[in-house]
Amino acid sequence: MGRETSDHSSSERLTFPRSRVVLGVQSLEAELESARALDVADLADAIESIGFECTRCGACCKGHGEEEHTATVFPEEIRTLAEREAGDSPATDGDSATEGTSDDETDTSDQETDTSDHETDTGEYDWRDVARPMPYGLTETDDGLEGETFEWALQTDSCGDCTFYETTADGTGACSVHEDRPLICQTYPFSIDLAGTSQPMGEAVDEAGDVRAHECEGLGRDISREDAEALARTLKDRAITELEQAIGVRDTYEPADPDPGEIVVHDSEGAKRDDGTPLEK
Numbered sequence: 319m320g321r322e323t324s325d326h327s328s329s330e331r332l333t334f335p336r337s338r339v340v341l342g343v344q345s346l347e348a349e350l351e352s353a354r355a356l357d358v359a360d361l362a363d364a365i366e367s368i369g370f371e372c373t374r375c376g377a378c379c380k381g382h383g384e385e386e387h388t389a390t391v392f393p394e395e396i397r398t399l400a401e402r403e404a405g406d407s408p409a410t411d412g413d414s415a416t417e418g419t420s421d422d423e424t425d426t427s428d429q430e431t432d433t434s435d436h437e438t439d440t441g442e443y444d445w446r447d448v449a450r451p452m453p454y455g456l457t458e459t460d461d462g463l464e465g466e467t468f469e470w471a472l473q474t475d476s477c478g479d480c481t482f483y484e485t486t487a488d489g490t491g492a493c494s495v496h497e498d499r500p501l502i503c504q505t506y507p508f509s510i511d512l513a514g515t516s517q518p519m520g521e522a523v524d525e526a527g528d529v530r531a532h533e534c535e536g537l538g539r540d541i542s543r544e545d546a547e548a549l550a551r552t553l554k555d556r557a558i559t560e561l562e563q564a565i566g567v568r569d570t571y572e573p574a575d576p577d578p579g580e581i582v583v584h585d586s587e588g589a590k591r592d593d594g595t596p597l598e599k
Contacts, residue, residue, distance in 0.1 A: 346565050349512050353557040356510070356528065361550035362543065364526035365508065370549075371539035376491025378506050378534065381478025388471045389480065391449050392563050393587055395500045396470060396594065399448045399482075402498050445594030447481070448473055451583045459579070466574055466582045468567060472500070501556040505549065507534035510557045529553070562586070 381387045391399075449470040456463040473481040482499070484492045493499055509522075509530045522530035524537060531537055541549075566586025574582040574589050574597060581592045589597040 346561060346568065350558065350561040350565065353510070353512055353554065353561055356554045356557065358547060358550045358554060360527055361510075361529055361553055362546040364529035365546040365549055365553075366541060366543065367526045368508075368524050368529065368531045369538045370507070370531070370534070370541050371536050373536045374491045375535055376483060376485070378503075379480045379483040379491060379493065381474065384478075386453075386474045386478040387480045387483075388453065389500065389502055390452070391470050391472050391500045391502075392559065393470075393585055393594075396445060396449045398498050399495055399500075400445060402495060403447060446473065446592065449594070450474070451581050451592050456581065461579050464579050464581055465576060466584065468584050469563075470583060470585065501552065501559060505553045505556050507532045507537065508549070508553055510553060512557055512561075 379387060450473050451463070452467045452469050452471050453463065455467040456465045475481050475483075480493075482493055482495045484494050486492055493503070509532065511525070511528050511530055523533055524531040563586045567584055570586065570588040571584050572589065574584075576582045582597055583590045583592065587596075591597055
């Protein structure tokens with residue numbers, strides 16, 4: 319469901335092809351074992367040698383021109399974010415990528431999304447406030463998108479940016495769900511060179527061992543050993559999760575026949591409608 323490109327636009331930095339879903343039965347299981355066997359110390363060495371410090375530029379959270387921000391998010395991550403937005407999860411420190419910023423210091427005037435059509439009777443958030451169907455493979459009609467696709471992308475606002483992206487008064491980028499952000503957001507701009515795991519679109523700009531680094535202005539900066547090891551652990555966790563999800567998609571996939579104007583999303587739990595509810599067979 320991906321597309322090939324040599325462009326490194328900001329909207330493509332968290333976009334992932336789903337060709338890994340169609341790998342052979344043995345390939346995915348073998349790659350999962352390889353992911354589980356990754357050595358965190360070796361990954362940390364690679365991250366240290368490349369270097370990284372987030373500059374909070376927000377480029378990986380924003381759309382580019384007419385291209386919306388597109389980042390893969392898995393079902394359990396969607397539920398976590400939906401519960402948080404509905405107020406079911408306790409507030410935690412560091413919700414924003416910019417610590418010490420109060421709510422009245424955050425300028426979100428041009429980042430707001432109209433979610434009124436997606437609210438439940440109690441005003442709580444639902445699936446569509448957090449995620450949208452991955453657009454690749456869908457057909458655009460006069461009435462909107464339709465067809466079948468694989469997995470979900472984080473929801474976007476009217477500007478095409480991630481719906482959870484905010485800008486502080488001084489223009490610094492911030493994430494309103496920083497503590498609960500998806501694994502891909504926690505580990506960007508890095509990926510692991512394993513078949514079956516997702517890679518940001520565009521060629522890697524640096525690499526060391528099994529680690530690939532993708533376009534980001536924070537690359538090449540000093541990183542502490544403690545931070546490198548923490549990032550390495552999360553990167554390994556992401557690789558394992560992606561392969562487990564890919565196996566789930568493969569094992570539950572059954573072709574659907576969407577009605578005109580209907581979208582069917584195949585994820586690791588089976589076929590779903592665009593609101594996250596199971597597709598009735």
